[in-house]
Amino acid sequence: MSINRDKLGLFLSFFLIGSLVLVGCGEEYVPPAGEVEATEFQGVELTPMRLQGNNALAGTQSIDRESYVLTVNGLTDNAVTLSYQDLLDLPQQSRLITLHCVEGWEFVAKVTGPTMASIFALAGVKAEADTVIFYTTDVPEGYTSLELAYIQSQDIMLALKINDLTLPPSRGFPFQVVAVGKYGYKWAKWVTRIELSTDTAFRGYWESRGFNNNADITGPRFD
Numbered sequence: 001m002s003i004n005r006d007k008l009g010l011f012l013s014f015f016l017i018g019s020l021v022l023v024g025c026g027e028e029y030v031p032p033a034g035e036v037e038a039t040e041f042q043g044v045e046l047t048p049m050r051l052q053g054n055n056a057l058a059g060t061q062s063i064d065r066e067s068y069v070l071t072v073n074g075l076t077d078n079a080v081t082l083s084y085q086d087l088l089d090l091p092q093q094s095r096l097i098t099l100h101c102v103e104g105w106e107f108v109a110k111v112t113g114p115t116m117a118s119i120f121a122l123a124g125v126k127a128e129a130d131t132v133i134f135y136t137t138d139v140p141e142g143y144t145s146l147e148l149a150y151i152q153s154q155d156i157m158l159a160l161k162i163n164d165l166t167l168p169p170s171r172g173f174p175f176q177v178v179a180v181g182k183y184g185y186k187w188a189k190w191v192t193r194i195e196l197s198t199d200t201a202f203r204g205y206w207e208s209r210g211f212n213n214n215a216d217i218t219g220p221r222f223d
């Protein structure tokens, strides 16, 4: 059966309306009063936030600033719970990073927030722990994991801000894990629990769907 003109017209209208809806979704983010976006850091031009990519397997998660609690537990001396204000009150670092999505896009940004070491110091990590599992609102059974040795050697931090702006909900508010050197799927957003574990066989959402568990940007994308 050949495609007649009406069907082609219908298809084209759907395509056009679809594209308009997609473009319309790029809603402008209004940061908290007084925040000004950084355009340069350490002599490097930053990708403007509105041009940075974004990826969400179940859509944007909306986390309430006032009721948010981050739990750090598992193989720790004491389970720790931190509010958003507690995260802001920890010593903050800023770094220049590049996020490489496994789909091929990337952006350069300035990220600011506490180190995971400063949070682990509050919890006291037991000697046998070797794996860190991140639980998120979109994947409460465990979105991804990282080796504890990697987190320690790279002094991995959490980004509360990107380009000096408080993270928008779409970008992972209250924070995104800054998994430098790893593909974007390891940069967990909307994290509510960080578990210290010995489950080296744990595979997160993307990792159990064929994406490499090591996720080094210099290594293979798939298993």
Ligand SMILES: Nc1nc2c(c(=O)[nH]1)N[C@H]1C(S)=C(S)[C@@H](COP(=O)(O)O)O[C@H]1N2
Pocket (backbone or CB within 6 Å): 052, 053, 054, 055, 056, 057, 058, 099, 100, 101, 102, 136, 137, 138, 139, 143, 170, 171, 172, 176, 183, 184, 185, 186, 187, 188, 189, 190
């Ligand atoms: N919880 C959660 N974290 C996530 C994702 C997700 O779908 N859910 N997508 C990942 C992917 S594939 C990428 S590339 C980065 C994108 O981060 P960005 O929003 O800062 O660009 O977030 C990662 N973190």
Ligand SMILES: [Mo]
Pocket (backbone or CB within 6 Å): 055, 100, 101, 102, 103, 184, 185
């Ligand atoms: Mo990604």
